[in-house]
Amino acid sequence: xxxxxxxxxxxxxxxxxxxxxxxxxxxxxxxxxxxxxxxxxxxxxxxxxxxxxxxxxxxxxxxxxxxxxxxxxxxxxxxxxxxxxxxxxxxxxxxxxxxxxxxxxxxxxxxxxxxxxxxxxxxxxxxxxxxxxxxxxxxxxxxxxxxxxx
Numbered sequence: 001x002x003x004x005x006x007x008x009x010x011x012x013x014x015x016x017x018x019x020x021x022x023x024x025x026x027x028x029x030x031x032x033x034x035x036x037x038x039x040x041x042x043x044x045x046x047x048x049x050x051x052x053x054x055x056x057x058x059x060x061x062x063x064x065x066x067x068x069x070x071x072x073x074x075x076x077x078x079x080x081x082x083x084x085x086x087x088x089x090x091x092x093x094x095x096x097x098x099x100x101x102x103x104x105x106x107x108x109x110x111x112x113x114x115x116x117x118x119x120x121x122x123x124x125x126x127x128x129x130x131x132x133x134x135x136x137x138x139x140x141x142x143x144x145x146x147x148x149x150x
Contacts, residue, residue, distance in 0.1 A: 007066050007123055011092045014115040015099055021111065022103035030106050042098040050091030052080045064088075066123065069130040077142045085146050089119055093149070116149070124148060 005013075022028075056079050057064045063071035080087045096115055100108035131139045 007089065007092065007119065010115070010118060010123070011096065014096060014111055014118075018096065018099055018103055018105075018108045018111050021107055022105035025105060025107060028105040028107040030104055035101055035104070039098045039101045042094050042101070046091040046094035046098065049080060049084075049087045049094070053087040053091070056080065066127070069127040070134060072131065072134055075131070075135045075138055075142065077146070082146060084150050085143065085148050086119075086124060089124070090149055120148070 054064060056076050060074045060076045062073045062076060063069075065071055084090050093112065093116060096112050097109075100112055128139075128143070135142075
């Protein structure tokens with residue numbers, strides 16, 4: 001699988017676009033009671049989900065390299081992976097949504113949706129193809145049982 005951009009770079013690009021949109025688009029501003037609490041809660045959830053996912057890969061002694069899913073030595077399908085096939089990407093999405101709330105521009109939700117679309121097309125689908133090649137029917141069954149994001 002040949003990726004042009006790593007998921008972290010894609011995340012940073014979308015985060016930068018969100019900032020530019022909030023800075024230069026004169027409409028879309030919003031605020032509501034408890035926005036800061038929601039931001040903190042989502043950030044904490046993002047960190048917890050991502051850390052659990054990384055720890056599970058470490059315990060399973062398998063690769064976390066998103067550019068080379070063929071390096072995976074085992075299929076992790078327990079713990080947090082019972083609920084999401086991509087909890088690390090879900091963590092990045094939650095951070096982007098927190099950033100959107102911080103910037104307080106409603107149109108940033110469209111950029112978060114763009115992040116999901118980009119990741120599905122250019123990261124997740126190639127990863128899934130590689131994992132089907134490695135784990136075959138076991139991975140296909142896992143995909144049937146567990147949703148891609150949440």
